[in-house]
Amino acid sequence: MTDPHPAASWPIATCLHGIPTSLPDGTALHDAPDGAWARVARRIASTGFDHAELADSHARIGDMDASQRAALRATFAEEGITVASVHVQRRSVIQPEHGAENLAYAHRTIDAAADWGMQVVSTGLHQPFTAEQRRALWFWTAPGATDPDDPDTWDLAVRRLRDLGRHAAELGLLLSLEMYEDTYLGTAASAVRLVEEIDLPNVGLNPDIGNLVRLHRPIEDWRAAYRATLPYANYWHLKNYTRDEGDGVVTSSPTSMELGIIDYRQVITEAVEGGYRGILLMEQYGGDSLGVCATNREYVRGILSQVVSELERDAHAEHGSRDG
Amino acid sequence: MTDPHPAASWPIATCLHGIPTSLPDGTALHDAPDGAWARVARRIASTGFDHAELADSHARIGDMDASQRAALRATFAEEGITVASVHVQRRSVIQPEHGAENLAYAHRTIDAAADWGMQVVSTGLHQPFTAEQRRALWFWTAPGATDPDDPDTWDLAVRRLRDLGRHAAELGLLLSLEMYEDTYLGTAASAVRLVEEIDLPNVGLNPDIGNLVRLHRPIEDWRAAYRATLPYANYWHLKNYTRDEGDGVVTSSPTSMELGIIDYRQVITEAVEGGYRGILLMEQYGGDSLGVCATNREYVRGILSQVVSELERDAHAEHGSRDG
Amino acid sequence: MTDPHPAASWPIATCLHGIPTSLPDGTALHDAPDGAWARVARRIASTGFDHAELADSHARIGDMDASQRAALRATFAEEGITVASVHVQRRSVIQPEHGAENLAYAHRTIDAAADWGMQVVSTGLHQPFTAEQRRALWFWTAPGATDPDDPDTWDLAVRRLRDLGRHAAELGLLLSLEMYEDTYLGTAASAVRLVEEIDLPNVGLNPDIGNLVRLHRPIEDWRAAYRATLPYANYWHLKNYTRDEGDGVVTSSPTSMELGIIDYRQVITEAVEGGYRGILLMEQYGGDSLGVCATNREYVRGILSQVVSELERDAHAEHGSRDG
Numbered sequence: 001m002t003d004p005h006p007a008a009s010w011p012i013a014t015c016l017h018g019i020p021t022s023l024p025d026g027t028a029l030h031d032a033p034d035g036a037w038a039r040v041a042r043r044i045a046s047t048g049f050d051h052a053e054l055a056d057s058h059a060r061i062g063d064m065d066a067s068q069r070a071a072l073r074a075t076f077a078e079e080g081i082t083v084a085s086v087h088v089q090r091r092s093v094i095q096p097e098h099g100a101e102n103l104a105y106a107h108r109t110i111d112a113a114a115d116w117g118m119q120v121v122s123t124g125l126h127q128p129f130t131a132e133q134r135r136a137l138w139f140w141t142a143p144g145a146t147d148p149d150d151p152d153t154w155d156l157a158v159r160r161l162r163d164l165g166r167h168a169a170e171l172g173l174l175l176s177l178e179m180y181e182d183t184y185l186g187t188a189a190s191a192v193r194l195v196e197e198i199d200l201p202n203v204g205l206n207p208d209i210g211n212l213v214r215l216h217r218p219i220e221d222w223r224a225a226y227r228a229t230l231p232y233a234n235y236w237h238l239k240n241y242t243r244d245e246g247d248g249v250v251t252s253s254p255t256s257m258e259l260g261i262i263d264y265r266q267v268i269t270e271a272v273e274g275g276y277r278g279i280l281l282m283e284q285y286g287g288d289s290l291g292v293c294a295t296n297r298e299y300v301r302g303i304l305s306q307v308v309s310e311l312e313r314d315a316h317a318e319h320g321s322r323d324g
Numbered sequence: 325m326t327d328p329h330p331a332a333s334w335p336i337a338t339c340l341h342g343i344p345t346s347l348p349d350g351t352a353l354h355d356a357p358d359g360a361w362a363r364v365a366r367r368i369a370s371t372g373f374d375h376a377e378l379a380d381s382h383a384r385i386g387d388m389d390a391s392q393r394a395a396l397r398a399t400f401a402e403e404g405i406t407v408a409s410v411h412v413q414r415r416s417v418i419q420p421e422h423g424a425e426n427l428a429y430a431h432r433t434i435d436a437a438a439d440w441g442m443q444v445v446s447t448g449l450h451q452p453f454t455a456e457q458r459r460a461l462w463f464w465t466a467p468g469a470t471d472p473d474d475p476d477t478w479d480l481a482v483r484r485l486r487d488l489g490r491h492a493a494e495l496g497l498l499l500s501l502e503m504y505e506d507t508y509l510g511t512a513a514s515a516v517r518l519v520e521e522i523d524l525p526n527v528g529l530n531p532d533i534g535n536l537v538r539l540h541r542p543i544e545d546w547r548a549a550y551r552a553t554l555p556y557a558n559y560w561h562l563k564n565y566t567r568d569e570g571d572g573v574v575t576s577s578p579t580s581m582e583l584g585i586i587d588y589r590q591v592i593t594e595a596v597e598g599g600y601r602g603i604l605l606m607e608q609y610g611g612d613s614l615g616v617c618a619t620n621r622e623y624v625r626g627i628l629s630q631v632v633s634e635l636e637r638d639a640h641a642e643h644g645s646r647d648g
Numbered sequence: 649m650t651d652p653h654p655a656a657s658w659p660i661a662t663c664l665h666g667i668p669t670s671l672p673d674g675t676a677l678h679d680a681p682d683g684a685w686a687r688v689a690r691r692i693a694s695t696g697f698d699h700a701e702l703a704d705s706h707a708r709i710g711d712m713d714a715s716q717r718a719a720l721r722a723t724f725a726e727e728g729i730t731v732a733s734v735h736v737q738r739r740s741v742i743q744p745e746h747g748a749e750n751l752a753y754a755h756r757t758i759d760a761a762a763d764w765g766m767q768v769v770s771t772g773l774h775q776p777f778t779a780e781q782r783r784a785l786w787f788w789t790a791p792g793a794t795d796p797d798d799p800d801t802w803d804l805a806v807r808r809l810r811d812l813g814r815h816a817a818e819l820g821l822l823l824s825l826e827m828y829e830d831t832y833l834g835t836a837a838s839a840v841r842l843v844e845e846i847d848l849p850n851v852g853l854n855p856d857i858g859n860l861v862r863l864h865r866p867i868e869d870w871r872a873a874y875r876a877t878l879p880y881a882n883y884w885h886l887k888n889y890t891r892d893e894g895d896g897v898v899t900s901s902p903t904s905m906e907l908g909i910i911d912y913r914q915v916i917t918e919a920v921e922g923g924y925r926g927i928l929l930m931e932q933y934g935g936d937s938l939g940v941c942a943t944n945r946e947y948v949r950g951i952l953s954q955v956v957s958e959l960e961r962d963a964h965a966e967h968g969s970r971d972g
Contacts, residue, residue, distance in 0.1 A: 046630040141570040242901040246789040253566040306694040465894040577890040
């Protein structure tokens with residue numbers, strides 16, 4: 001097991017949910033001039049982040065040429081922000097009629113991420129929102145696409161993700177697969193089985209159990225789900241929700257990591273004790289996503305500080321006893 | 325567009341919801357001796373506020389004589405608290421059978437506010453609580469009075485509010501109209517139409533969209549509502565709520581500005597970029613209103629700091645390019 | 649009335665809900681070696697606490713011998729943590745078939761607490777979880793045991809609790825009875841009546857109104873409940889919840905003391921003004937209990953700072969006027 005990062009410099013990144021995907025004049029941020037991106041970078045930096053995840057909702061690096069990417073990278077660097085991970089979302093490689101196209105796009109994104117100097121390509125098997133999801137206040141309260149209970153489609157997922165994983169490995173990148181309901185990555189057991197079948201050292205899970213605890217339906221126990229999946233984690237979206245159940249009604253609401261139902265003090269402690277050394281990605285839906293992510297970052301640093309100090313104490317004790 | 329206030333001194337006031345409206349012995353705070361008010365002022369100051377809004381739930385300055393008002397003003401000043409705005413609540417100038425009386429009271433309050441040296445008189449068209457609202461845990465979950473779909477009543481509202489607006493203008497005051505459900509100020513479109521018909525430069529909106537996102541019914545999109553109303557804003561109640569919808573059930577709950585459904589980082593940024601220079605009034609219902617308002621004040625200062633710095637950057641860039 | 653503690657050193661303790669009751673290998677914490685307890689103590693200390701309440705979910709000091717207790721006490725002391733209170737939970741002295749056994753256990757715990765040097769033994773009349781409570785996401789949403797409307801059982805409760813109270817008094821300990829729904833301590837009126845019938849100066853209430861405001865049913869007004877019970881309080885579990893009601897649905901969720909429905913700024917102020925001088929025990933269910941307790945501790949210190957300063961001001965004014 002490698003040494004943990006120092007708590008003060010452990011890479012903690014923000015998602016971009018707090019950044020509008022288009023400018024006031026309607027221009028998509030993907031197509032926006034450098035000045036608009038500089039404003040985005042300053043906004044992120046103003047909340048104290050030095051790492052961000054670039055999601056393709058905001059910029060599709062796989063669809064940019066090298067000079068565009070270099071300019072974007074420089075714009076972030078100018079504000080002291082490292083982009084070490086890219087997130088390809090709702091582009092499932094087994095999406096009916098679009099799987100092959102999405103696969104090609106993912107390959108392009110892997111090339112782009114390597115060219116950029118990133119460490120992680122994150123993706124998953126979730127598909128574009130249904131009309132009902134787009135109408136909902138929170139998309140997770142409406143039904144989305146469901147991966148079929150069909151061995152051929154499962155095998156196709158394994159093959160195509162393994163293909164992406166090999167490509168990523170050749171370029172020194174991690175590939176991380178995000179847990180998401182109703183996909184082959186929708187339960188701890190299925191997610192573990194999928195990543196074990198892919199069977200590549202650089203392919204792991206993004207155990208985003210926050211995606212599951214918000215659902216308006218019976219859910220897995222989050223402690224058990226983390227215990228099963230953390231050993232496979234190589235990237236991690238962290239977010240939290242309140243949740244109440246009773247009289248047949250489930251309610252949930254995004255909240256800070258400290259105030260939600262998942263005990264992140266416990267989970268992060270177990271993760272780091274168990275060897276997790278990856279990027280920690282702060283995520284929040286709704287409201288002031290960027291502000292809550294910044295609050296969560298400080299919260300996570302406090303937890304890291306304690307767990308890293310315990311590990312150093314353990315290492316010291318072990319070293320001492322071996323010497324003795 | 326005038327320059328923005330420095331973030332550190334932008335006037336951020338607290339509401340008085342956290343202050344009991346009567347003393348332990350049953351005396352209404354309106355009638356309480358200066359010593360009781362001094363205690364209120366110290367309590368507010370202890371949470372770091374230097375501005376407060378005086379609501380007539382706590383003191384009816386329009387029903388005080390000049391010496392009473394001077395004593396109250398001095399009591400606040402003693403603790404470093406400026407009262408720059410008065411809020412006249414649930415005294416609609418078109419309330420059936422009470423409209424004329426409420427109008428006269430509002431005029432008295434305008435005179436009193438000017439005498440005090442305030443800047444803003446805030447009011448609205450909401451009426452006293454119904455019995456069902458008084459029984460409810462949260463009054464907004466029960467039906468209240470509804471302004472009629474009747475052109476004559478609408479015109480009466482326009483005439484009377486314009487009358488108040490002219491009075492306010494003569495005394496150098498702003499008149500701000502609070503958005504509130506089921507009144508002529510209950511939707512963005514209706515509120516804008518009302519203020520446009522009143523058509524006075526010192527009469528604007530208090531775009532308290534928090535009043536709307538907490539309702540247990542379908543709601544307007546808060547982003548669109550703010551975009552439509554912020555250009556008319558001259559005063560602003562800010563508060564936030566969690567909100568969940570699903571299976572025909574709506575739930576909502578007061579929470580901090582950072583944790584609720586409205587993205588105040590984005591909205592405040594757009595407001596200030598669009599020219600809003602008014603007082604920011606922290607409001608919170610339930611629980612520790614004063615404490616949450618203080619938390620929100622620090623949150624808002626952080627956002628202001630970033631947006632003011634962006635505006636200065638823009639101004640500098642423009643200045644530089646004009647020079648060049 | 650005794651002088652209040654200085655705000656900075658008022659004893660504020662954490663509950664242990666954030667500490668797993670067993671080690672990763674399945675060993676119950678009660679039976680764990682000192683090293684495991686040292687890790688617990690460091691974890692608590694890392695969040696800034698110097699006081700903790702020992703609940704028998706984690707360690708049954710009444711079932712330990714003196715040397716075990718001394719070792720455990722020393723382990724906490726090593727990290728600067730004082731354990732001044734023990735909490736005996738779900739061991740009602742009138743639990744059918746187990747009352748006598750639970751009574752004996754409570755007596756042993758009183759002896760152990762005195763031997764330890766604690767100040768408070770806290771218990772209540774709530775019974776072990778029902779199967780439905782164990783299955784529920786939150787146990788308070790499912791029905792639990794109910795104390796019978798039966799004078800003989802009531803009298804038995806009074807006699808046995810008085811018996812414990814006398815034992816505690818002999819050893820210089822307070823006995824505090826926690827309010828909990830559906831027990832004789834389940835409403836303000838019943839709790840007050842019970843403690844008045846016990847009629848011992850060292851026996852009082854733990855007015856944990858948080859237990860009541862979370863229930864999925866109509867509830868007492870928390871302001872009235874506190875007003876009635878605070879004069880009897882000699883220990884205090886403090887926690888908060890959001891709560892919403894509407895369309896026949898009640899929802900509630902644990903949150904920070906600042907953000908929940910109970911106004912703790914007001915309640916703590918009234919308590920201290922009314923003479924409460926006891927330990928303040930931060931409690932939180934779900935999520936990061938320890939982290940929220942630490943956040944709450946800082947919040948409570950801020951409130952104490954203001955109320956203690958007001959009391960000193962009052963004392964000074966009274967002293968001055970007596971001198972004059």
